[in-house]
Amino acid sequence: MARKISFINYKGGVGKTSLIVNTAAALAKLGKRVLLFDFDTQSNASIWLLKLERWNKLNATGEGAVYSIFDPGQAQVKDLIIKDVIEGKAGEKLLPGLDLVPTTFNLVDLENEYNGDPKRPPYQLFYEQLAAVESNYDFILFDCPPNILRASQCGVFSSNEIYVPANPDALSLIGFTLLVEKLQKFHQLTASFRRGSMGPPAQVQGIIFNSIKTGVDIEVPKMRMQLRLNQFKAAKRSAPTAKIFESQIRDAMVVRRSVALGLPVVLVSGEAADPGSTGDNVVNDYRRLAHELIQHVRA
Numbered sequence: 001m002a003r004k005i006s007f008i009n010y011k012g013g014v015g016k017t018s019l020i021v022n023t024a025a026a027l028a029k030l031g032k033r034v035l036l037f038d039f040d041t042q043s044n045a046s047i048w049l050l051k052l053e054r055w056n057k058l059n060a061t062g063e064g065a066v067y068s069i070f071d072p073g074q075a076q077v078k079d080l081i082i083k084d085v086i087e088g089k090a091g092e093k094l095l096p097g098l099d100l101v102p103t104t105f106n107l108v109d110l111e112n113e114y115n116g117d118p119k120r121p122p123y124q125l126f127y128e129q130l131a132a133v134e135s136n137y138d139f140i141l142f143d144c145p146p147n148i149l150r151a152s153q154c155g156v157f158s159s160n161e162i163y164v165p166a167n168p169d170a171l172s173l174i175g176f177t178l179l180v181e182k183l184q185k186f187h188q189l190t191a192s193f194r195r196g197s198m199g200p201p202a203q204v205q206g207i208i209f210n211s212i213k214t215g216v217d218i219e220v221p222k223m224r225m226q227l228r229l230n231q232f233k234a235a236k237r238s239a240p241t242a243k244i245f246e247s248q249i250r251d252a253m254v255v256r257r258s259v260a261l262g263l264p265v266v267l268v269s270g271e272a273a274d275p276g277s278t279g280d281n282v283v284n285d286y287r288r289l290a291h292e293l294i295q296h297v298r299a
């Protein structure tokens with residue numbers, strides 16, 4: 001059974017996309033079969049992994065992008081998967097095991113124009129289709145925008161686990177707090193759509209700190225986050241096993257540069273060449289995070 005995971009925070013710009021893409025790549029490097037869904041209409045993850053030229057072709061028609069399972073509704077999730085998505089200049093596969101279901105800008109229509117059958121909301125339809133491909137993967141990851149509107153709902157409803165990317169600042173803490181509130185409401189509203197086989201609705205399993213600058217002490221924001229998490233756990237609004245991850249990702253130029261290169265950090269950085277390296281660098285931050293994620297809450 002694949003572990004289904006959403007990365008989400010009500011705060012934008014905290015590093016949700018960079019964390020999920022780089023963690024997905026690190027997992028694939030470890031031999032895991034990974035499927036990444038881009039549920040953010042801004043399409044950052046899709047443009048990053050496909051590079052602009054391939055993505056532009058999709059965006060021109062919207063065909064092959066995730067919204068096509070809702071409108072016109074003929075596509076199936078299984079037909080949208082781009083296998084081993086990362087390619088080199090000659091079309092050679094650079095990272096086998098990392099697949100993508102991309103989005104284009106038309107996903108925004110899911111929030112407004114879409115008029116589906118109210119008895120079959122988008123998240124329900126998506127969940128049913130996802131079932132057809134689940135057994136092919138170890139990890140299915142959902143990159144969500146900073147809200148729980150319809151696109152995010154697809155990821156959240158199908159997930160077993162939620163992770164919250166955060167920066168060491170007050171806005172990330174507010175974003176986390178808001179997320180837990182909205183998550184609870186969403187789970188209440190959708191309870192009648194859940195089947196026994198789905199397991200319990202996903203709760204926050206972890207907070208992952210990102211973009212930590214060298215020499216900056218993050219003990220105070222970390223402690224505040226821990227206190228809030230403890231409160232949520234006591235109120236059973238976060239998973240009993242939820243924790244702040246020990247692995248945290250440093251602020252590094254190569255993370256920003258990798259986006260422009262259309263590659264995850266594990267394929268860009270010189271340090272990445274040696275898979276056994278334990279050096280103090282951002283590639284190993286992602287590797288440690290991938291290992292910690294594998295160890296955390298075995299499905």
Ligand SMILES: Nc1ncnc2c1ncn2[C@@H]1O[C@H](COP(=O)(O)OP(=O)(O)O)[C@@H](O)[C@H]1O
Pocket residue numbers: 011012013014015016017018019044210211212249250251252253255256259
């Ligand atoms: N560890 C990091 N080091 C340096 N820059 C980062 C790091 N993580 C994210 N960024 C940059 O911060 C910006 C926002 O990150 P992004 O992943 O798009 O956030 P979100 O998906 O939460 O909106 C991007 O420009 C990204 O390249």
Ligand SMILES: [Mg+2]
Pocket residue numbers: 016017018040044144145
């Ligand atoms: Mg994003």
